[in-house]
Amino acid sequence: MLPANVGLVKTCHSGLHSYCNKNGYRLPNNRCVKCIVLDNFKIDIFAQVYKHKSFENDPMQTYLVQNRGVGPNTCIRETKNNVRETLKYETISDQANMTHLANLRDILESWNVVIELPYAEFEKLKITRAFGQQITNDGIIDKMNNELVQACVDGLMNLTIHNYPQPIAMEVSLLSFFCGIYGITNEQIRAQGLQNICKFNTLTPNAEKNYGQALSQGERKPNAWILTKIFKYHNKEYYEQTIKPLLKKNYVAKKLEKQIHINQTLTPNKIDLSDDFKLLNMQEKAANGEYENEEQFVMDLTRLLKYYEGETEYIYVIKGYGANCDTQVLHHKLERTEHKQLEKINTNFKTKKIDEKTSETKESTPAKRLTAKHIFKKYASKFAKKRCKFISEDPKILSIFQGYKYKRLENEETNYDYLQIYLDLIKETIAAGDERVYEYFLNWIAWLIQNPGKKSRAAIILQ
Structure with a gap:
């Protein structure tokens, strides 16, 4: 049923984890539970599984991810019948040392199973996820603004709240409720939310019994964004009409604030x-995927x-290469x-768009390419100059002159005999053999060449 080139891990509850390459397969969720149901077993598909949860331990992992599965050779502790025991996920075949893992698409197609999202729906889902993004690039939970917080608190009503913390998609639990409420930084709105739990909602008997314990646990794990998930799964009308527009x-x-910050600091x-x-160097760096973000570009x-x-x-x-003079020119x-x-x-960039494949024709429709033209238009103010002059001290004016044009000569092409005749004339005739005057005169000429249009406030007087 499975190809040979997959990583296999035996779970502590007689299950089997199979590691393969997702290879751009568009899953509806990172955590697809019981997405494939067969006669004698059920299959879950988890995405974003990494060996290390923290990217400091893995140099190949350059951005924050959320682990969705237990890694191989991992031990967990479980209490059953008042007995605490240690269970292990045993490795059968180690995927970390495999060079070519099997492809998820090929495995599912061999089973005649298709759960891939169409590209248009995938893009829509990706944008929706971005609206509710709660983890910043620094790995901290982003603060929710008061307008969105107030809307969340106002909508907490007519819900059945359970005691056992099941996934939010299945039911609303006290723990998820309190985690969301204690993630609110505005004390007045938080107090209103705590009142609304019992005032406008129904608690199961077990939830009422364990109210105080769940409250203290939720206080230790604050995250206001959980409230938006509660509405998404258990009050979809309120979510679509009120919460989603605010998100x-x-x-x-x-996004605008980030763009303004970049423009101000760049x-x-x-x-x-x-x-x-x-420009050729930029093309090579871009082709090799060396640019991580727009700012570097x-x-x-x-x-x-x-x-x-x-x-x-x-x-x-x-700026470009000038073939005639073998130097950089404008x-x-x-x-x-x-x-x-x-x-x-x-x-x-490292986050690339995936080509769309229609379910009927299986033909690929290329996604829009992000080119240097798009980046230039977005940051056009960083390239703008007021005018162009031959030379100017004004930073808003582009100075064309950066030194006189010259042709680079190799050592064997340079005839120093001709140059020496001119230097001897300066030294013997103008400087009258005086080394100090000769050195000053050479420095004076060099300064005039390097600073055209400026006054040196010095003049050579021949007597």
Whole structure:
């Protein structure tokens, strides 16, 4: 029934865990319980199972995840008939040392089972999950705003509250109720929520009996976002009409706040012609998946590109290789031309969109590519300049001059005899053989070349 190249773990309750490669299979949930029911057993499918719960212990795990299963060679403690015993999940075949795990899609197709979500529904579900995202990138629970908290407390009514903490999708328990209430930071709204539990809801006899114990446990595990899950499964009408719009509003506000913060803190780089970094390097880094987020991508792009307002349209200035002089130069281009060039660079961030497959034709519809053009438009203010001048001290004006154009010569191409004649003339005729005057004169000429348009407040007087 299972291929040979899967990891197998015998559970402590005579079950079997089979580890395979999800490989982009779009599951309806990360925790699919009894999604496949056969004659003599039932199958659960869990996603996001990692060997280590904390990514500090695994260098390959670069972002926070939530474990949905017990790992191999793990021990758990269980109390049964007042006897506490230690049970173990025994490894039968170790998936950690396998190079090619079996594919979940191939396994399910061999069983004639399809539980994959259509791409459109998957994208809709992904956006809905983003609305209720509660864990920040720092691994802490995000604070819920007062408007959403008040709506949650106002909707806590006409529910049957049980004692035993079953999953929220099955029933509402006292523990989940108190965890949600104690996650509210506003003391006035929290007190109102505690009153509403008994005032507008029905508690089972066991729930009334263990009310105090569940209250103390919930106080130790506060998370206000649990309240939104209660409505999602047990008051769907209130969730769709009241909670979901507020979740979307909160998501949009946080997204805008994050964008404003990035724009305020992101300091664009200057174009430096002495730096060999060019557009080809960006394409190679993007193709290799070296960019983790938009900020890294923007910082590299600001090393290459600026734009300013021309007489009829915007003019783009991009750093590139000059074949004639074998150095980096600035190229001036029109908007349409530059946008076509940026469209050629795919960002290839670690979170990639998956192609859609229709259930009827099985044909793949490519998802929209996120290119350098999209990133540029989103952060356009970081590339904007007021005008373009040959040289200017104003940071809002693009200075074209970064040194005189030159052709790089190899050592065998340089004729030092011609240069030496000029240096000897300066030393013997102008400096009259004085080493100090000769050195000063060379430094003076070098300063004039490096700082065009500036006054050195010095002049050479020949007597």
